[in-house]
Amino acid sequence: xxxxxxxxxxxxxxxxxxxxxxxxxxxxxxxxxxxxxxxxxxxxxxxxxxxxxxxxxxxxxxxxxxxxxxxxxxxxxxxxxxxxxxxxxxxxxxxxxxxxxxxxxxxxxxxxxxxxxxxxxxxxxxxxxxxxxxxxxxxxxxxxxxxxxxxxxxxxxxxxxxxxxxxxxxxxxxxxxxxxxxxxxxxxxxxxxxxxxxxxxxxxxxxxxxxxxxxxxxxxxxxxxxxxxxxxxxxxxxxxxxxxxxxxxxxxxxxxxxxxxxxxxxxxxxxxxxxxxxxxxxxxxxxxxxxxxxxxxxxxx
Amino acid sequence: xxxxxxxxxxxxxxxxxxxxxxxxxxxxxxxxxxxxxxxxxxxxxxxxxxxxxxxxxxxxxxxxxxxxxxxxxxxxxxxxxxxxxxxxxxxxxxxxxxxxxxxxxxxxxxxxxxxxxxxxxxxxxxxxxxxxxxxxxxxxxxxxxxxxxxxxxxxxxxxxxxxxxxxxxxxxxxxxxxxxxxxxxxxxxxxxxxxxxxxxxxxxxxxxxxxxxxxxxxxxxxxxxxxxxxxxxxxxxxxxxxxxxxxxxxxxxxxxxxxxxxxxxxxxxxxxxxxxxxxxxxxxxxxxxxxxxxxxxx
Numbered sequence: 001x002x003x004x005x006x007x008x009x010x011x012x013x014x015x016x017x018x019x020x021x022x023x024x025x026x027x028x029x030x031x032x033x034x035x036x037x038x039x040x041x042x043x044x045x046x047x048x049x050x051x052x053x054x055x056x057x058x059x060x061x062x063x064x065x066x067x068x069x070x071x072x073x074x075x076x077x078x079x080x081x082x083x084x085x086x087x088x089x090x091x092x093x094x095x096x097x098x099x100x101x102x103x104x105x106x107x108x109x110x111x112x113x114x115x116x117x118x119x120x121x122x123x124x125x126x127x128x129x130x131x132x133x134x135x136x137x138x139x140x141x142x143x144x145x146x147x148x149x150x151x152x153x154x155x156x157x158x159x160x161x162x163x164x165x166x167x168x169x170x171x172x173x174x175x176x177x178x179x180x181x182x183x184x185x186x187x188x189x190x191x192x193x194x195x196x197x198x199x200x201x202x203x204x205x206x207x208x209x210x211x212x213x214x215x216x217x218x219x220x221x222x223x224x225x226x227x228x229x230x231x232x233x234x235x236x237x238x239x240x241x242x243x244x245x246x247x248x249x250x251x252x253x254x255x256x257x258x259x260x261x262x263x264x265x266x267x268x269x270x271x272x273x274x275x276x277x278x279x280x281x282x283x284x285x286x287x288x289x290x291x292x293x294x295x296x297x298x299x300x301x
Numbered sequence: 302x303x304x305x306x307x308x309x310x311x312x313x314x315x316x317x318x319x320x321x322x323x324x325x326x327x328x329x330x331x332x333x334x335x336x337x338x339x340x341x342x343x344x345x346x347x348x349x350x351x352x353x354x355x356x357x358x359x360x361x362x363x364x365x366x367x368x369x370x371x372x373x374x375x376x377x378x379x380x381x382x383x384x385x386x387x388x389x390x391x392x393x394x395x396x397x398x399x400x401x402x403x404x405x406x407x408x409x410x411x412x413x414x415x416x417x418x419x420x421x422x423x424x425x426x427x428x429x430x431x432x433x434x435x436x437x438x439x440x441x442x443x444x445x446x447x448x449x450x451x452x453x454x455x456x457x458x459x460x461x462x463x464x465x466x467x468x469x470x471x472x473x474x475x476x477x478x479x480x481x482x483x484x485x486x487x488x489x490x491x492x493x494x495x496x497x498x499x500x501x502x503x504x505x506x507x508x509x510x511x512x513x514x515x516x517x518x519x520x521x522x523x524x525x526x527x528x529x530x531x532x533x534x535x536x537x538x539x540x541x542x543x544x545x546x547x548x549x550x551x552x553x554x555x556x557x558x559x560x561x562x563x564x565x566x567x568x569x570x571x572x573x574x575x576x577x578x579x580x581x582x583x584x585x586x587x588x589x590x591x592x593x594x595x596x597x598x599x
Contacts, residue, residue, distance in 0.1 A: 030576065038582035104474075104548050269575035278554060279574050281538040283474075283546030286578055 018042045021061035025049060028068055033082055033238035034245075036267045048084040052077070079239060086235045086265075090130045091179045092137050093187075095234070095266055099141060101282035102230070106261055107149055110229055113259060114153070122155040125228045125255065127216060128162070128236030132170025132209075133179055135159035136201050138232070139208040140191050158225070160214035167213045173201040217244055222251040229257050234265035242273065249274045253290060262288040305462075307486050313458050314495045326353040327398050334391045341387050347379050350390075359397050360385065366591055392443045396420075399446070402453050414544040417592045419446050421541035424584045425532035428577070433528070433566045441528055444509040447502070448529050451493020451510060458492070459485055467543070474548035476537070478514045490514050517557040524565045527558035534558075539581045541588065 018039070026045060030036045037045045049064055056077075058064045067077045093099060107122075114120045122142070126135040135157045142155050161167050180188070180199050192199040214221055216236070231252050237245050252262055253276050262277060264270070270277055270288060277288035305313070330349045334341070350356050357378050364381035365374060375381050382390065400416055426445030430438040455463040462485040470480035478488040494511030502510070505522045512519040512526045513533055519526040531553065536542060538551055553559050553574060563569050 036576055036579040038579055040582065040586050105550050109550065267579045269573070269579070271573045271575050278552055279578075281535070281551040281553070281578065283538065283548060284540050286575060289552070 019046070019061050021065045022046050022049070025061065025065055025068060028065070029078075029081070029085075030269070032078060032242075034269045034271070034273065035082075035085070035235070035238050035265065036269060038267065041267075045085070048081065051084050052081050055080075075241075082238055086238070089235060089265075090133050091182060092133050092140075092175070093182045094133070094137070095285075097283065097285040098263055098266075098287075099137070101285050101287070102138075102263075103141060103145065105282055106230065106287075107145065110259075111149055111153065120153040122150065122153055123228045123230075124155070124157045125225065125231045126157060126159040127214075127231055127233040127252070129159035129166075129170055129211065130161055130163075131166050131175075131179075132159065132173060132201075132211065133175070134232060134234065135170070135209045135211070136173065136191075136205055139205045140187060142208065143191070143205060144187075155208065157209045158228075159209055159211045160216075160225075161211075162213065162215050164213055167211055170211045173206060174198050175201075216240075216248045216251070219247075219251075222248075222255075225251070225255045227257060228255050228260060230261045230263065231256060232263045234263065235268065237264065238268065245273050249277070253277065256290045258290060260290045262290075264288070305459075305485065310459065310485060310487055310492075311495070314454055314492050326350065326356060327394055330394050331391060334387065338387065343379065343382055343387065346387060346390055347382055350382070350394075351378055355401070356394060356397050360390075360393060363393060363591075388439055392423075392439065392446060395443065396446055399450070399453070411544075413592055415449065415452060417588050418536060418541055418543060419449055420592060421536045421581075421584055421588045422446070422448060422529065422532050424588070425535055425577075425581065426529050428580075429528050429532055432572060433524075433562065433569065435524065435528070440505065441525065444506060444525055444529050445532050447497075447506055448509050448513045448533060449489060449493070450497055450502075450506075451489030451491065451495075454492040454496040455481070455489050470543070471545045474545060476514075476547055476549075477543055488514060516561055519561075523561050527561035530558035531556065531562065535578065535581060539578060539585075541581065541585055 022042060022045065026037050026042065029045075046061075049061060052067075053059070053061075053064050056064075056067060058067060068074055068081065071077070110122060111120070124135075124138055124142075126138060129135050138157050142150060142157075146155075159170060161170065174195060176198055180192070183192070183199075188199070191202045191205045193202055194200070214225075216222065233248075233252065237248060240248065249270065253274070256262065261280075264287075266285075270279075276290070278291055280287055280289050326349060330346070333345060333349060350360060360378060360381040361375065364384040375384050385393065396419075399419070423442045423445035427438045427442040430441035435441060452463075463481070466477065466480040466484040469475075469484060470477045473480070478490065481488045490511050490513060494507060497507045497510045505525060508519055508522040509526050509529050513529050516523070516527040516530040534551060534553075534556070537547055540546065554570070559569070
């Protein structure tokens with residue numbers, strides 16, 4: 001927990017009263033995209049709406065809400081806003097609470113569950129891996145545990161993305177200052193090689209990651225993705241309409257092992273999309289679990 | 302030093318000679334506020350409160366806090382009482398007294414953290430009570446606020462042992478009541494029950510204080526106890542705990558308290574728990590701000 005906040009007297013704290021239309025935009029973004037902006041993120045949301053309004057030449061949030069809700073090209077505009085919201089979201093060791101929960105709670109649980117099996121294996125799928133920061137981060141995290149918690153356990157990471165340029169970038173595995181700014185010197189030295197002023201992921205980490213292009217709506221190929229313990233799918237589903245989202249989530253459900261976990265982006269929710277996955281609370285983050293029971297593969301919606 | 306037995310600890314708790322006493326204003330105020338609402342007069346409440354300088358100041362600050370009211374500035378005690386509402390005076394008076402009782406240091410840890418946890422739990426309890434359509438959401442607020450009452454008893458009676466429990470809980474990232482059991486054999490729920498009786502907090506609050514970690518055993522006020530249990534758990538998992546995150550996975554649907562609540566409110570299963578969880582981040586900011594303000598004027 002951060003220390004006891006502000007030192008200003010209470011009388012000087014002016015309450016930030018959000019615009020009523022901004023609150024409606026927040027609800028709309030949550031309903032359609034499943035991503036929630038708590039109060040302290042409202043200024044951010046307002047700023048991102050402001051960028052779009054400037055672009056469109058729209059004067060007020062009230063008019064902008066119309067652009068998102070009643071105008072014929074509202075879906076296009078929503079995607080444009082979501083792009084603004086998620087821009088610059090990808091870098092190494094992003095969403096620390098999620099990675100800590102994986103390391104401290106999820107991995108020990110899976111290792112214990114597999115302890116009686118003759119061969120222990122951990123498979124993770126980074127669905128919508130963008131330019132590769134997420135799968136390589138996961139590979140590094142697992143490699144760091146290889147001599148301890150994951151001793152005697154093989155592991156690999158499947159990474160997929162729809163965008164060919166992102167997949168090519170991920171395969172190249174070379175990153176600039178922005179993407180690598182949260183790396184500790186120790187991790188930087190151990191898993192990266194300097195290459196023309198940029199950082200290239202080491203062979204050791206690359207060996208654990210398989211990258212390929214995949215459309216999450218391609219039913220045939222999605223059916224072949226199976227046997228995963230954990231799926232990461234951050235800020236990807238927010239771009240899908242409800243029907244597609246249900247379809248993809250059902251594929252994820254079928255792709256997971258019993259007791260498998262699905263991690264979504266920060267403040268991203270499956271509410272109203274799927275009843276099979278159960279929300280679980282982890283230290284300062286949330287995930288979804290398939291639960292204990294081995295259920296039969298579900299038909300697609 | 303040989304560790305104390307449970308009997309010895311209970312004896313100490315019941316003796317509690319150095320236990321902070323009830324502030325002088327509290328009893329007359331609570332007695333007056335227990336009258337039927339239509340018999341209450343604002344001026345009478347103002348008269349009682351005005352005897353207590355720190356309570357007066359706190360009422361003014363609360364009335365001006367964005368957490369409670371969002372209209373124009375309040376600069377008189379009477380204005381503050383009107384703005385906050387008579388129904389809320391009881392919880393505010395109790396909260397202020399509760400806060401004053403906590404020593405400045407708890408085994409080297411800032412008491413602000415406990416107070417923030419209590420206030421966070423109060424807000425979440427009220428939020429849930431409204432969602433559940435419980436008859437009295439303000440009661441849930443009060444129950445959430447005071448659920449960890451027993452920590453005061455432990456801090457005063459067993460300062461060394463409680464400090465150790467806190468260190469252990471933080472080091473191993475386990476729930477505080479488990480560490481208490483391990484270090485000195487009783488939990489703040491048990492000691493809280495003794496202190497709550499002494500303060501004559503009423504059967505509902507006693508049920509919550511003594512049962513919030515064992516909701517399945519509660520016989521009285523089961524839904525209120527279960528509700529506070531869930532609110533407490535959500536706060537602890539979301540940065541509003543005792544200054545650390547517990548290393549565990551919680552599936553609310555599998556919690557015993559959840560089963561109790563679902564009996565009263567079957568729609569709870571369809572409730573958007575994800576959104577509520579994200580909304581806790583809102584509370585966190587408000588709580589930090591409010592507690593920081595209240596602590597400075599104590």
